Amino acid sequence: MNGSRILSGSRLLVREIMNCLQLLTQAPGEELVLTNEPAAFFKKYARGRCAVFTGRKSVEASGTWDEFSTAVPQSERFSGIEPEPCVETVERMTAFLDAGNYDTVFAIGGGSVLDAAKAAFLVHQTKIPLQELFGVNMYSQKFPGKDLARIIAVPTTSGTGSEATQYSNIVDHNAGVKKLIAEAQCVPLAGCVVPRYTNSMPRDVTLATGCDALAHLLEGFLNVRADSNHPEGNTWALAGIRLVKEFLPGALVNDPCAREKMAIAAALGGMTIRFKSTGLPHLCSFSWFGRIAHGIAAIMLLPESWRYYLGNPAVAERTMLLSEIFPGHTPEAVIDSFRAFLTELGVPEKLKEFPDLSPELMERTACSAGENKMKLELAPRPVPVEESRFILQNILLKSYGE
Numbered sequence: 001m002n003g004s005r006i007l008s009g010s011r012l013l014v015r016e017i018m019n020c021l022q023l024l025t026q027a028p029g030e031e032l033v034l035t036n037e038p039a040a041f042f043k044k045y046a047r048g049r050c051a052v053f054t055g056r057k058s059v060e061a062s063g064t065w066d067e068f069s070t071a072v073p074q075s076e077r078f079s080g081i082e083p084e085p086c087v088e089t090v091e092r093m094t095a096f097l098d099a100g101n102y103d104t105v106f107a108i109g110g111g112s113v114l115d116a117a118k119a120a121f122l123v124h125q126t127k128i129p130l131q132e133l134f135g136v137n138m139y140s141q142k143f144p145g146k147d148l149a150r151i152i153a154v155p156t157t158s159g160t161g162s163e164a165t166q167y168s169n170i171v172d173h174n175a176g177v178k179k180l181i182a183e184a185q186c187v188p189l190a191g192c193v194v195p196r197y198t199n200s201m202p203r204d205v206t207l208a209t210g211c212d213a214l215a216h217l218l219e220g221f222l223n224v225r226a227d228s229n230h231p232e233g234n235t236w237a238l239a240g241i242r243l244v245k246e247f248l249p250g251a252l253v254n255d256p257c258a259r260e261k262m263a264i265a266a267a268l269g270g271m272t273i274r275f276k277s278t279g280l281p282h283l284c285s286f287s288w289f290g291r292i293a294h295g296i297a298a299i300m301l302l303p304e305s306w307r308y309y310l311g312n313p314a315v316a317e318r319t320m321l322l323s324e325i326f327p328g329h330t331p332e333a334v335i336d337s338f339r340a341f342l343t344e345l346g347v348p349e350k351l352k353e354f355p356d357l358s359p360e361l362m363e364r365t366a367c368s369a370g371e372n373k374m375k376l377e378l379a380p381r382p383v384p385v386e387e388s389r390f391i392l393q394n395i396l397l398k399s400y401g402e
């Protein structure tokens with residue numbers, strides 16, 4: 001997409017977006033492209049035998065599949081990947097790759113498709129069982145310097161930012177939990193963000209994925225203790241937060257220009273959490289799959305988590321940098337203003353409005369999340385392990401509405 005298509009926001013915003021897009025393409029050996037004409041991208045990366053992973057129906061409905069298969073007629077497709085993909089699905093995808101001797105793997109779909117493709121390609125190449133790859137850099141720590149082939153990602157929602165991250169979330173139904181692979185070799189080799197592919201998202205998906213993107217951007221921005229991980233992390237986050245504030249309302253009524261800005265914001269969110277990880281909202285909502293949309297859960301836990309973070313003066317200071325986006329003269333007022341924005345979008349006030357959530361689940365979550373010592377320690381305001389149950393319970397029950 002050339003600059004003229006983007007020249008529709010305020011001047012300051014335009015300059016920031018252009019700077020960010022330049023930065024997004026600067027990771028050595030990787031490419032993140034923003035275009036509404038992706039055929040050349042598809043052809044460029046379609047080397048040798050190509051496997052393509054897709055979700056259920058939306059790739060047909062949106063015309064994405066026709067466009068891709070015309071550009072890459074030699075591809076073989078595995079479709080039907082479900083939202084919140086599970087271990088068994090990744091195993092079937094791995095078997096598909098094992099049987100096909102493919103040179104290139106494309107993933108076209110929402111974050112679920114991209115995440116599952118990352119996991120399947122990792123298992124296929126390493127022959128390490130999936131269960132042994134959950135955790136942080138489980139492959140690359142064992143085999144430093146042994147680079148793997150990586151997927152080519154084409155997102156069709158504007159939320160997870162999976163096109164720019166090392167993360168893959170997979171549900172383990174036997175254990176009743178979602179598990180995370182955070183593996184440097186899972187960052188896609190190339191991502192192609194095609195804003196018009198998101199046009200077919202219904203309103204509820206647009207809202208939930210938009211909230212997920214906003215949660216990534218805000219959690220990353222507030223993560224003051226990870227500032228040194230990348231010099232541009234906060235610039236990406238701030239630009240993305242501005243975009244969501246200005247354009248998520250328009251995306252909800254299907255304005256194509258707003259859709260385009262949200263696609264950029266989601267990619268910026270992915271870039272942000274690649275270097276500045278999410279905090280307590282994502283930790284606490286991690287295993288609520290099937291009960292509430294992921295993005296809605298994360299964003300609804302943010303205000304109370306943020307109020308806890310304010311005990312760190314550096315977070316209070318960082319919060320005031322958001323006061324021009326979420327107006328307020330104090331950090332508390334900025335959070336209130338942020339929450340008012342969510343209310344305008346139609347995000348419920350309290351988690352108790354979701355029938356599959358309960359005070360008992362909040363209690364259980366406070367215990368299970370309290371076992372993730374690394375995440376507690378790395379939070380913008382660390383959570384002492386011995387007090388974790390009390391602190392997390394407080395955040396969860398207040399967000400629930402008890």
Ligand SMILES: [Fe+2]
Nearest residue numbers: 160212282298
């Ligand atoms: Fe998320």
